[in-house]
Amino acid sequence: MAKIQKPRRPKAETPRGFRDYAGAEVTERATMLKAITDVYHRYGFDPLETSAVETVEALGKFLPDLDRPNEGVFAWQDEDHGDQGAWMALRYDLTAPLARFYAQNHLSLPTPYRRYAVGPVWRNEKPGPGRFRQFYQCDADTVGSASPAADAEICMMLADALEAAGIARGDYLIRINNRKVLNGVMEVVGLLDPAAPEAGEAARGTVLRAIDKLDRLGETGVRALLGVGRKDESGDFTEGAGLGAEKAEIVMGFVTAERESATLTCARLRELVSTSTIGLEGVSELERIGALLEAAGYADRTRIDPSIVRGLGYYTGPVYEAELTFEITDEKGRKRQFGSVAGGGRYDDLVMRFTGQRVPGTGVSIGVDRLLAALQAKRGGAAEASGPVLVTVMEKDRLADYQAMTAELRAAGIRAEMFLGGGNMAKQLKYADKRGAPVAIIEGGDERAAGIVQLKDLALGARLAAEIETNEEWKAQPAQIEAPRDGLVEAVRAMLARGA
């Protein structure tokens, strides 16, 4: 007889690299995003929500992690698309879709077009600890303005947004650099010929990656990577850019060009790229951005920092990065800096991919989950959700009465629910505890006959359990009181108030 195989049960698991958010995790993020987008809105930016799916062709290939299959995106072939099965993909950021949207609608949009966008993006990367394949971004961009005032505005808005989210002034710094200055340095050391800008791209990439590692490897490490290469502690060798000592010094001079003020830093940069037209143009832009930020009173929160590179390949001018400067203690008790929570820059060529016409754009992206984690770390933990008032069910045949109590509370704006599970009072109070319910209402036959209800102050009970020494308070504020049935709402309000 053939053995009948039982169908295998599906595994109840969040897919690898993905995660779920529940309760306060959802509301806390929503509150933070509301604070940020309120700032964006006040700056005149309009909301935009593009579809999560784009054609692979429209998304382009701008992810730094190009050695992955599908270029780092989640992609599939669509049977319904016009030209015989176009490839579709989940967006990997909010900028590429903006470029598509702007190119598609530029005739009806104002110029410049300021927009903000909030939503998940997806990366087909190898998942790892703290590295997720779906995460939120919160972007603001100005498309259609080449003015450094647009870059300055984004930096000011980013500062205001971070403060609105709860990062105090002094706890963050916005570092600003310019790709044109970087290109100027490349020109000076012979890695970029303005007449043939394609040549030397690989070597320039090696230099950029070396600069980006200054934090981690220090000046010696970067110098090695600019030259012949570097062997790390494990013995692995990373090939260098092959610059001679003199040229490497020029790059190092650039990386360490930061001075006390934007003006002094720019003066130093001007010396370094004095023979490069593009480099000098970049320094001029930095000077204008610095002057505008200073005039607006943001000099204390912003800094021209030539060591900022930013990964994405599409930046063409100013780039910026917001770094949190306070230390937090991680789960293992180690002190560490939180690092970058937002970054962006100018990408004058993105829209041109579609229209053939150069459209200047500049914008910033906030790493929502990182910023939220920073706020939680600073506060010393995630926010606690407060549960609803629980109306318990003593007599199963009187559900309509308990439901009426619950409805009364809700009508008064109090979050409330009736117990819908099975079980005796002990089980119901255990449920109330798990729910974080501040108050439980009890009405049995005796109470009903007497026209009263019992109110149990569960929040007080929890506090008392935590602090046994306040026993006097317990007596003064009994954890359970009686109230007239027709005074239910007032009694619950009073009990909630004493817990507040």
Place this chain on the structure above:
Amino acid sequence: MAKIQKPRRPKAETPRGFRDYAGAEVTERATMLKAITDVYHRYGFDPLETSAVETVEALGKFLPDLDRPNEGVFAWQDEDHGDQGAWMALRYDLTAPLARFYAQNHLSLPTPYRRYAVGPVWRNEKPGPGRFRQFYQCDADTVGSASPAADAEICMMLADALEAAGIARGDYLIRINNRKVLNGVMEVVGLLDPAAPEAGEAARGTVLRAIDKLDRLGETGVRALLGVGRKDESGDFTEGAGLGAEKAEIVMGFVTAERESATLTCARLRELVSTSTIGLEGVSELERIGALLEAAGYADRTRIDPSIVRGLGYYTGPVYEAELTFEITDEKGRKRQFGSVAGGGRYDDLVMRFTGQRVPGTGVSIGVDRLLAALQAKRGGAAEASGPVLVTVMEKDRLADYQAMTAELRAAGIRAEMFLGGGNMAKQLKYADKRGAPVAIIEGGDERAAGIVQLKDLALGARLAAEIETNEEWKAQPAQIEAPRDGLVEAVRAMLARGA
């Protein structure tokens, strides 16, 4: 010489079947969702946001449209997943992910677990007019309670949510049925044997689809589909369920069993399924739901309606549907009913797929885009966004001064932006118009010397252009006024107030 082919430009197009939302479309939906989820929250429901991506295995196959490739979902094979390339997919609703989440976390979750969720879902369907492949859902579910009180609560909450969103009482109706009663009817007509519930599934499906068409085909059409079949106007023949006249009459009796009150309807249903245990169980549930809704004062907004089927295969008990009852006039001037904007029901087997244990669940899903469209149709159009105050740029070298004005306005809570494009004053005012800016600020050299600014009331200008007869008002309220530079904020506030 080989011809160098220019790379093809990507098309700037929203992928077919997808759409973008901009400006007021985004904020209007957000406002509506906030109103709805505030109601859910007050009912004690907690927010949950699961990942957009699930394994195909976890999602299961519950979509009605099974003749599509990939079972109607967007799916791809993942290289990173443990067991050699698991198939991943975008969620097609918010209920399947809830079942997965609950099965995964049930030990730490309270029982019952009430949760709400808002977000996009994706369907790999053939796109068509008004039929999108990504759309929002807004769900609320109670998992872990078998009580009809949980179903009644969902119906009450749905009514409250619709009213909070802006649908007036009297403009909607929540229709309730029970799959068990339907199964009871199937048993009575011989299409369901409780001892062998798998047999006859195809015929039952045909009957369900026939019932679902009552609105469109009327009683005669449904009767034909219950019997031998039906030829439509185009001559196409749809095969019927093959019931004899007597049995078809029993089904028709069920479909038309609605009476003036829930009590009378339930009494009629009881007669129809008197020989079926499961059918009588279903009627009892409907009676309890009806009684609870009546006690809570929702009898005027809810109705037991045996013709409600609901498409999804996973419902096992009560099902409900919210229908808008007002007429709207469509773009072609035709009056039509808006129809269903929300639906749901009880699905006691969903979690069992994962755990092997039956976990009762019940919940509702609001079709966000449909509800929003209904609100707009009722109001006679989408909401207009109000633009920011525009600070124009008369002198390019004084950006910092204009920026300071903009910052002053923002600090006072007024939405404001500085013009960042190129062009003369005419072009800047044209931009202001496109932006919907209510006020434009102008400060040239003369104004600066005199310590004043010019304020242009663009909102008033627009109103005057629309109503020429109010020319007297024009004189009384000049569209352009002068204000002292240090009284900028007050002057703008006053101008905004007169437009309000």
